[in-house]
Amino acid sequence: MYDPEQIEKKWQDKWEQAKIFEADPIANKEKIFMTSPYPYASGPSHIGHGRSFINGDVFARYYRAKGYNVLYPMAFHITGTPVLAISSSIERNDKETIERMEEYVSLHTADREQVKRLVESFVEPWNIVNYFSDTYKNDFKALGMSLDWRREFTTGDKLYNKLIEWQFHKLFDEGYLEKGEYPILYCPQCGNAVGEDDISSGDELNLDINEYTCIKFPFEDAYLVPSTLRPETIYGATNLWMNPTGTYVYARVNGDIWVISEEATILLKNQNKDIEILEKFKGIDLIGKKVKSIDGARDLLILPGDFVDTSVATGVVYSVPAHAPYDYVALLDLQKNDATMKEFKLNSEEIKKIEPIQIIDLLDFEDFPAKVYCEKYDVHTQTDFEKLDKATAENYKVEFYSGVLNDKCGKYKGMKVNEAVVKVIDDLIEDEKADKIFLPVTKDLKCKCGKEILVSILRDQWFLNFNAGDWKQKALKCLSNMNIVPTKYRMNFEHVFNWLEKRPCARKRGLGTQLPFDDNWIIESLSDSTIYMSFYTIIHLIKKNNLTPEQLMPAFFDYVLLNVGNIKNLSNETKIKEIVLKQIQQEFEYWYPVDHRHTAIMHISNHLSFYIFHHVAIFPEKHWPKIVSLMEPVIIEGQKMGKSKGNVISISNIISNYSADLFRFYISHSGDFGISVDWREKQIQIVKNHILRFYNFISENTVKLIKIEGKIENIKTKYANIVLSKCTKKFVEAEIGLKNLNIRKYLQLSFYEVFNIIQDFNRYCEDANDILEVYKIIFPNWVKLLSLTMPHLCEELWEMMGNTEFLSTVIWDDFNKDYINNDIESEFDYISDVIADILNIQKIVSSTNLSKFYLYTAPSWKYEVSKIITSKEGNFKKIIDECKQIPDFIKNPNLIPFVKNQIKNRKWEKDIINLNEKNLLEEYKGYIEKKINSSIIINSDYDPKKRSPKALPNKPAIYLET
RNA sequence: GCGGGAAUUGCCAAGUUUGGUCAAAGGCGCUGGACUCAGAAUCCAGUCUCGUAGGAGUCCGGGGGUUCGAAUCCCCCUUUCCGCACCA
Secondary structure, eight states, X not given: OOOHHHHHHHHHHXXXXXXXXOOOOOTXXXXXXXXXXXXXXXXXXXXXXXXXXXXXXXXXXXXXXXTOEEEOOOOBBOOBSHHHHHHHHHHTTOHHHHHHHHHHHHTTOOOHHHHHHHXXXXXXXXXXXXXXXXXXXXXXXXTTOOOOXXXXXXXXXHHHHHHHHHHHHHHHHHTOEEEEEEEEEEETTTTEEOOGGGBTTTTTSOOOEEEEEEEOEEETTEEEOOEESOGGGGGGOOEEEEOTTSEXXXXXXXXXXXXXXXXXXXXXXXXXXXXXXXXXXXXXXXXXXXXXXXXXSOEEEEEEOTTOOTTSTTSEEEEOTTTOHHHHHHHHHHHHOHHHHHHTTOOHHHHHTOOOOOOEEOTTOSSOHHHHHHHHTTOOSTTOHHHHHHHHHHHHHHHHHHOEEOGGGGGGTTOBHHHHHHHHHHHHHHTXXXXXXXXXXXXXXXXTXXXXXXXXXXXXXXXXXXXXXXXXXXXXXHHHHSEEESGGGHHHHHHHHHHOOEEEOEESSSBSOBOTTOTTOEEOTTTTSSSTHHHHTTHHHHXXXXXXXXXXXXXXXXXXXXXXXXXXXXXXXXXXXXXXXXXXXXXXXXXXXXXXXXXXXGGIIIIIHHHHHHHHHHSOGGGSOOEEEEEOOEXXXXXXXXXXXXXXXXXXXXXXXXXXXXXXXHHHHSSOTTSOEEEOHHHHHHHHHHHHHHHHHHHHHHGGGTTOOOOGGGOOOHHHHHHHHHHHHHHHHHHHHHHTTOHHHHHIIIIIIHHHHHHHHHHHOOOHHHHHHHHHXXXXXXXXXXXXXXXXXXXXXXXXXXXXXXXXXXXXXOOOGGGOOXXXXXXXXXXXXXXXXXXXXXXXXXXXXXXXXXXXXXXXXXXXXXXXXXXXXXXXXXXXXXXXXXXXXXXXXTHHHHHHHHHHTTGGGSOOOOOOHHHHHHHTHHHHHHHHTSXXXXXXXXOTTOOGXXXXXXXXXXXXXX
């Protein structure tokens, strides 16, 4: 009886007691260092983590089985804001967060009171981290992961911080770090930068920031300052729009006097501007007045625009009716509306004279774009917001990518719009004719505290500059020497590398490591997880020797990780014994580099690229990464897995509803790395049956094998030898699959294909003893191979076979190639072909089971002619010439039709195997008859339908008598 | 938009690097049969179309092309998924 729960617990305990996955350096033994990225400990583990670590585990187990000393460790990532966000939500008594956390905690804790207490304790961030890292550990142990848990840590540990400090010293020394300005989302109430986790519905909204250009139009003694996302259209400005009911101010901004909306002053204040409000007034007061255009050449009227939102940017816009559908329609509206013009005391003649100025040319456009798109989307008035938004979007997209500035644009003439934008901004700012203002792309972004989010500008943001020095060249060099599996993802890396420029690498808040030379900053969470694999190699020794964070000074890591510095001095300085330093250093040297890292493709453009960049920045070439294998994500019943969808399946769920071996098998087999694994409940149940069938089959037969020797010499029938040969081949191929890091192929071959051969064998082999002899030989290898995926079940079967050592520690021999016999296999293939032909005929004539099949093998001359055909590569004339040499052949009336038929079917391309067909058919008579459920008669003289002349080499003629 | 994937016979999914052995593995589903009181499970056979003879026809997103020969190579198109920088 297969009881996965009991079996899995049993072997997990045994492995743990025996410490078989705790890896220490062994002199002269080759090592493999295998990793998957540490998970984030702010929630429970789910099947996506499962896929990554199970794949990794299959590899780790395979490497171990091939005789390598394998280190497969894991740790926990806690850096950044998510954990803090949970704590502050709990503190705030946020219902949603509390419910979610209670749900998470309930996965491992049944008692309601206990759950409540635990969640309450989450106000303290470390309680979250500790709780979830423990559940991860439980879950992963319950999946049979062959991890070395002695090396576990979190990225918030003081010891870990020391490594990261050292890393940033190194990057700084290399000149890869620099400072600059940077806009961020900011909550004025919390006084903090905010991210996805701090923002209401932050995971669903667009959290990008728009950069508006504020253009200073000279106006009386001040500037009227509209803002725009499209400063390149400045030459097409015809007028300005202000909201007549909006509140505006005269304000001193960094020395100048600006006319802007009142709300804008708050934004600017947060963006490092000195602001002093001088005077408030209503928009209507300026309607009808004029400003000078930027080049001073024209006067632009200030006109009333109800659509102008004073809370957006500066609350003033300039109008480009030729290229902005909103402006175009607003202008038309006004020109038609005498009442409004009268109301604002505008000169209607003057307004009616305003004409759109086209400054961007597009191929195949009959009219200016704003008009074209307004017509396309059937826009009638400025209140058709929906249509106008669509028109604007398309207008912008087309102009941005295909538009060229025309001769009205001065020195920008001929530039493409997407290039001109950048240039115009730079020039205007250079000339002090413009400034910038930043806004969130999404309106009304709210912090979870309730306050509206603004954009603030950091002055001294630290960046990693990937273009500095030869950093990128080194990274590309590393990449070109790496093995990327599946290969189709390599292009992706190359592109990312070329595209990487600068990345902010520190933040104002969050858990993590302080920037060592600027303690206002916390190192950003993707930058502190790039070379941490090196920490796995030494952390257990650091802990064992009770080293303190203070002892892990930069010189310590210089020595351990780079083998730089004098050990005596270091020992004096750090108060660490030389022998300990030496040991730590040697352990690092032994395990490094990371041989194989396995993770999801989504990490290509960030983590994995940084992994490579930081390694090449800090380590010598011999310690650069070697293999990266990648997998697509796990989806649920065809749907993307996600918190908001509520379809996340946790590992603890898997363990209680299924079993580790089943999960491991399913996740490994249901798709190659390059496709998403679809978790489908119905399929799981089916696979469960397959595994059960396998277990029962092996365990039931194993009982019968006690007295069986398992020697090929004891095997009497050819069929048994063939099965042995075929299975051995499958094993060899399966292992090639593993070598190529193709787990699915390995499983397909070793599980399904071998099982199919064996089951057929079990059914049709007539020699009961042969069956057992073959089983005795095959089973141990079979179970070994499958133990990578189903370690518990296979350990159990292995033990059942009388073995005392762990299967997980057995080093595999090569599969015995002596069992492979291609000759008898091709004989068997011949028999299989004959059977297929007979079954086909049976099907067509729908014969009864009582019928008889007469088989007639081809005469020897056809074999000889076939050889001639092959040697002449199907050249008819040459073949006949050759046949003419032999009178018997050329006299034979069947010769020409035979030759023509063989040529037509391009038979010369395949070798005709020389078989004694008659003997073979006799030999396999019983097998054939059992398979076709009819009797056969071989080479009888009885041939009423004259079928025998149809016989071809390796293809006997068949006559069916019903 | 940029960049990278993907599209296979009812479904899932191999095959594409290295063209022929591909009507295309395997699993599922479906149909028929065995077993069973019955169901589940298990086992057998079939499952593109036509065919009372092992054959023929059509097929691998669409359209062209290269080749004696294309799921596989080249070009164009369509659809779809993923990433696009401070969330990790």
